[in-house]
Amino acid sequence: MIKSQNLIAGRWHDNPKASTFQTVNPKTNQVLPTSFQEATSEQIHEAVAKAAVVFDRYATTSFSKRVKFLKAIQSELEAIGPKLLKTYQEESALPEGRAQGEFQRTIGQIQSFIALLEEGSFVQAVIHTQGPDLRKMLYPIGPIGVFGASNFPLAFSTAGGDTISAFAAGCPVILKAHPYHAGTSALVAEAIYKALKSSDLPLEIFSHLGGVSHSVGSQLVMHPMLKGVGFTGSFAGGKALHNLAQNREEPIPVFAEMGSINPIFITEKRLQTDENLADTLAQSIVLGSGQFCTNPGMILCCDSSGENHLIKSLRKRFNEFSLAPMVHSNIEKKYLEQLKTLEEKQTLELSKASQSNAALGWVTASDLLKNQNLMEEVFGPFSLLVACKSIEEMTSVAAALPGQLTATLLSHETDHPKLGSLIGKLQNKVGRLLFEGVPTGVAVTQAMQHGGPFPATTDSRFTSVGTDAVYRWLRPITYQDCPNALLPAALQNENPLALNRIVNGQQTQASL
Amino acid sequence: MIKSQNLIAGRWHDNPKASTFQTVNPKTNQVLPTSFQEATSEQIHEAVAKAAVVFDRYATTSFSKRVKFLKAIQSELEAIGPKLLKTYQEESALPEGRAQGEFQRTIGQIQSFIALLEEGSFVQAVIHTQGPDLRKMLYPIGPIGVFGASNFPLAFSTAGGDTISAFAAGCPVILKAHPYHAGTSALVAEAIYKALKSSDLPLEIFSHLGGVSHSVGSQLVMHPMLKGVGFTGSFAGGKALHNLAQNREEPIPVFAEMGSINPIFITEKRLQTDENLADTLAQSIVLGSGQFCTNPGMILCCDSSGENHLIKSLRKRFNEFSLAPMVHSNIEKKYLEQLKTLEEKQTLELSKASQSNAALGWVTASDLLKNQNLMEEVFGPFSLLVACKSIEEMTSVAAALPGQLTATLLSHETDHPKLGSLIGKLQNKVGRLLFEGVPTGVAVTQAMQHGGPFPATTDSRFTSVGTDAVYRWLRPITYQDCPNALLPAALQNENPLALNRIVNGQQTQASL
Structure with a gap:
């Protein structure tokens, strides 16, 4: 049985009068059985207020107790693996391999924060005994609101990087479940609840709120005792939460990761010498039906031959793909609407794949520079190819780009001396700059930066992937x-x- | 001659049509001779836009060139020392010892950032070669707007911690001079300009804007190419800039340090055994005529004798002080108005010193808890004494406090076992927690945290004092x-x- 109730400060809180909602299998359009309860204002208040009460206690809990808690979460998740993956696939239509991969990524993330706590030096202790005795370390900021992400029902949702990094930091978490995978989220919430019950920690450090209306999330962000927010999703959603949070009486940090077009720049020499290019790019664009924040939404290449080999090869490959539906019909609908607008209103050629919704656009760099709105993300299996005359023209596009999670620069060794100025511009625009491969696939290591200048994220000084994600929820305190x-x-x-x-x-x- | 013009992107930009303003000697009320030009919209735009153009170049400048630049600033400041200190004292009425101390602090800060750059590891390089080759380091965020602080014409102004930490990070600075010490600021700006000319760096990385109207600062913060803001001053000013910055099309980080009441908690046993207590506290309250962000504005003590020894001793000492005027008549006026309001509208006893504007209030903890507005800062030589019945009552006050730069807990060894819960509450409220001494005097070391939960600052995850201040202007970038x-x-x-x-x-x- 999947819990239909909300988990409020350690208690499954049944509300027979609640508005309810159900999830849908995007493959079959079948409505799934559980009627999830929408969280009430009282429940939201109770969740945050009780988290605030136990905050001191959890903030000063030993690292070893936090390790025990995270290990228990891992065990509880592993215990429900098959059931969880079945619900995940029913609610998202994402294929089994992806489900398993994302489950492993989620477990791997938990393990990386366990290792961080076991080692412990992330608190950055600094001791200065010359003059007054000053001793500084990092201390958690307080209860955190985390929003599940539609495109990652596990790794960026209920027990994903935001939640686990906040728990590792010593912060309670109030989780707003994403309504598209409410069942997956409820199963994970139950696993966290069981882990908490087996640990010697206050049950109030975790709550799980359901809701389809924006009101649940808004009330959570506006609650005066909430001290920070983690969000992965659309620009509109992230910006709205950021605005709410900054206009509170007490502004609080919002870490919103809002996606990106992740441009790929390809020099002419690379285009001529890399035989696998079209394959690699095509696979990356349609991976997960294009539902990755690091999906390459723009490909810029120099091709003086006038033959446009790359677009021809990509079109051919696109016609061979059959793709899973997107994780929700609303997302697919929005994607198709964006394609329609591009087709009708923009200076570009659009070609659609024959067996799927995948699509490619084709535009010149000079037309792109005249239409800044072509630089907006089209979330889905789409990429815009941009014909550039030279590396200088690529540099002009780079300078005009909004902030990005990533950019990729595929070149040939002989190009290197000419790339300085392009790299200089790209450095200012991105959190991660790749020189080989594709931006999809974000390794969970300390060296990862997943976060870039606005509008890619609301605070480029932090990352939401890798163990450094913990620093979003910590602040220094000095004992004198x-x-x-x-x-x-x-x-x-x-x-x-x-x-x-x-x-x-x-x-x-x-x-x- | 003190420059009356604005320094715009490396050029002293005379504008004969500008509105002008003059500074005033607070001791004599004499208007000082220079007529400073108010910066125009065009000048503000030119300053930021040109800083943005040279940003890439300065961002990738070697640490050794930045070191040379900071050393040149130090030399130029030392060369104008006597003239600078004379102007400083004329404009602020702060005494000579303070002027010299603040000058040395400013030089010391520059030296600490020189040492940081010479060592270089602050860029936090992380290399991970297992899997994709990921290499992460910190990179500057872009042009920064810095606001001079009225109460620190040198150390928190034109070549103060904000400017120097931004330069060390690799960010251009557009400095909005504080109008109360425009002459001091212009002299320092000229020193930075000369240092820049002697370095092989783009002159556009520094501009200096004058203005009495809020409009100059607002236009600076709203400029689309500005990427961050440093501010030390009032809550109203800092919050206004924060709101502007967060409601821009592209929100940018604002580090506003907005002051604090810096409560001091004194246990009964400490009160009975510390003979120097009244002296130490009195000196700290009136230091710099009370114009410190770490000024102790609230003193809570347990005194079951009913004798109220501490308030009596403090009153006695207060009557012995003769204080310099505050740095500007507007500040003094606001201080006296706040005292008047306290006297008329609040449940407290107010006693004024006989030879100065210093004052003390006296209230019970239970009355304080009923009047949250007594927890607002009164900027000046004032402190509110709060009579507490017990450590438990102190803990209730601690829990009700807004965020603070500091709190101080003066106890006796025998109290230690009873302090857990009070310390727990205080940790959530402050950036620095002292167990001896007074909060005034902020050591410039890596172990310092000068920044606390809102409303003390707008982002408690950073410090504005000590070398870690550099992290406000840096963000990670990963090369793959x-x-x-x-x-x-x-x-x-x-x-x-x-x-x-x-x-x-x-x-x-x-x-x-």
Whole structure:
């Protein structure tokens, strides 16, 4: 049985009078059986207020207790694996391989935060004993609202990177489930709830709210005791939450990852020498039916032959694909509407694939520069090819681009001396700059940056993928002349957690 | 001669038609001779737009060139020391010792950022070669608007921590001079201009704008090419800039440090055993005529004797002080108005010093908890004493406090076992928690945190004092599979800058 109730501060809170909603199998258009309850204002308030009450206690919980909790979440998820993946596929139409891959990614993320806590130095302890005794470390900011993402029902949703990084930081989480995969979300929420019950932690550090209306999310973000927000989704959604949060009496940080067109720049020499290019690009554009924030939505290439080999090869490959439907009919509808608008109102050639909704556009760089709205994301299996005359023209496009999660520069060794100025422009626009491969596929490591200048995200100084995601939920606190016994363990003379600390300017694990 | 013109992108831009304004000696009320020009919309636009054009070039400038530039600023400031300090004192009425101390602090800050750049590891290079080759480092965010602070004409103004940390990060700076010390600011701007001319750097990385109207600052913050803002001042000013910045088409980070009441909690045992307490507190409250963001505006103490020794001792000492006037008559006027309102409308006893504007209030904790507006900052030589019955009552006040830069907990060893819950509450409210001494005096070290939860600052995840202030102006960028020759020096295999880097999870200075 999938829980239809909301989980409010550790209690499944049945509300027979609630408005309800159901999820739909996008493959069959069949309505799935569970009637999920929409969270009420009272439930939202109770969830945040009770999280705020237990915040101090969870904030000062030892890393080893947090590790135990995260390990329990992992076990509970593994225990419901087959059921979870079945519901995931029913609600999203994403294929089995993707479901399994995303499940493994979710488990892998949990393990990476377990490792972070086991090592512990992420609190960045700095001790300065010359002059007043100053000892600084990172401390959690408070209860966090996390929004599930439609395109990643597991890895960027209920037990995804936002939730797990906030738990690792020492912050309670109030999760707003994405209504398109409410069942998947409820199953994961139940796993977290069970993990919490088996840990010696306050149950109030996790709540799970359902809702199709924007009102549930807005009320959550506006709650005066909420201290931060994590969101992955559309520009409209992320910007709306950011505006709400910044115009509260107390503004709070919103980390909204709002997608990108992830341009790929291809030099002429590369185009001539890379035989796998069309295959690689085509696969990346249609991967997951195009529903990746790092989907390459724009491909710029220099081709002085006038033969336009790349677009021809891509069109051919596109006609061979048969794709799964998008995760929800609303998303597919919006995608098709955007294509229609492009076709009717824009200076471009549009070609649609014969067996799927995949599509390609074709425009010259000079026309693109005259139509800035062609730089807006078309979320789905679409890419806009841009014919450039030269690397200089590519550089002009790079300078005109809005902020991006990624850009990719595919060149040949002989081009390198000519790329300085293009790289200079791209550096200002992106969080990640690739020189080989495709932007889809975001490795979960400390060296990853998933976040770029606005409008890609609302705060380019942080990442939502990789262990550094924890820094969104932490702030420094300095203890001055604090008696050793009253200090947090991370700052005590004896270094009982064996952390790497900076003591009077030197990195050391030694005690004082 | 003090420059009356604005410095726009490396050129002193005379505008005979400009509105002008003059500064005033607060001691004598004498109007000082220079007629400063108010910056025009065209000048503001030119300053930001030209900074944006040269941003790429400065962002990729070597650390050694930035070091040369900062060293030249230091030399130019030292060369004009006597003239600068004379103007500083004329415009602010702050005494000579303070002027000299603040000058040294400003030089010391520059030196600390020189050391940061010479060492270089602040860019936090992380290299991961297992899987795709991912190399991450910090990169500057773009042109920064910095606002001079009325209460620190040097250390938090034109060549203060905001400007120097932005320059160290690789960001151009557009400085909005504080109109109360426009002459001091113009002298410092000229020193920076000269330093820039002697360096091999684009002159457009620094502009200096004058103005008494809010419009100059608003236009600066609203300029689409500005990427960040540093501000130290009032809550009203900081919040207004934050609102402007967040409601731009592209929101940008604003680091506004808006002051605090910096409560001091004193246990009964401490009150009984610390003979120097009244002296230390009185000195801290009237230091700089109370014009410090870390001024202790609230003192909570447990005194079951009913004798109220502390308030009596403080009153006595207050009557002995003669204080310099505040830095501007507007500030003094606002301070006196706030005292009047407190006297007329609030449940407290107010006692004024006989020879100065210093004042003390006296209220019970239970009355304070009923009047949340008594927790608002009164900027000046004032403190509100709060009579508490117990540590538990102190804890209730701590829980009700708005966010603070600092709190201080003065206790006796025998109290330590009873302080857990009070410390727990205070940790959530402050950036710095002191256990001895007074909050005035903010050491410039890496272990300092000067920034706390809202409304103390707009982003508690950063500090405006100490070398970590550089992180406000940096964001991560990851290079994926980048040819070694195209990588920034900090990420190249050979580690040519000899940085401490994290390579495959291990901290090392070794090359790959």
